[in-house]
Amino acid sequence: EPEVTQTPSHQVTQMGQEVILRCVPISNHLYFYWYRQILGQKVEFLVSFYNNEISEKSEIFDDQFSVERPDGSNFTLKIRSTKLEDSAMYFCASIQTETQYFGPGTRLLVL
């Protein structure tokens, strides 16, 4: 069964460093998303992406964040200058019609 994959599974970085989180959505899906879950808190929407542009973003998704679909398969989330509060699990999701399929997540730790 097709699935969403994410790399790396874990990332440790120093505050102020740039990180790129990678996702490969399910191949025939059209909408792509990033969510995050801070430890012990709700899963929160960050951004949605359709037709090679951002379709919606949350208040969390400020100028430090960017998304890109550099080729026909990858979907990336870049955090330009990480802060301690960016430490969280980041989930990628994709959708063809209605059901959102989530990847296993990347656990980001900012020191």
Added chain:
Amino acid sequence: KQEVTQIPAALSVPEGENLVLNCSFTDSAIYNLQWFRQDPGKGLTSLLLIQSSQREQTSGRLNASLDKSSGRSTLYIAASQPGDSATYLCAVQVTGGGNKLTFGTGTQLKVEL
């Protein structure tokens, strides 16, 4: 702004018991509601999706109901097993709100032998 609440926050039951998890949402203008399972440190696995026009959906031992007018959904798990132990999340997609999901805080379920 849509708020999603789940009760109880945690539940421990003996194996074989039938149980009900509750989800409530403040804005009834939803497009659909989805139930997920999350194992510790893992991603989210979609269990059931209920369209706003539907009253319930079933998959195996799971049955999810939706009462849009009262802003409630329940997930019924029949004959619970230790392998059902996980956190269960409900999430709503609001009409006209794009495709983003708004999640509840989850119910942590433990099924004991």
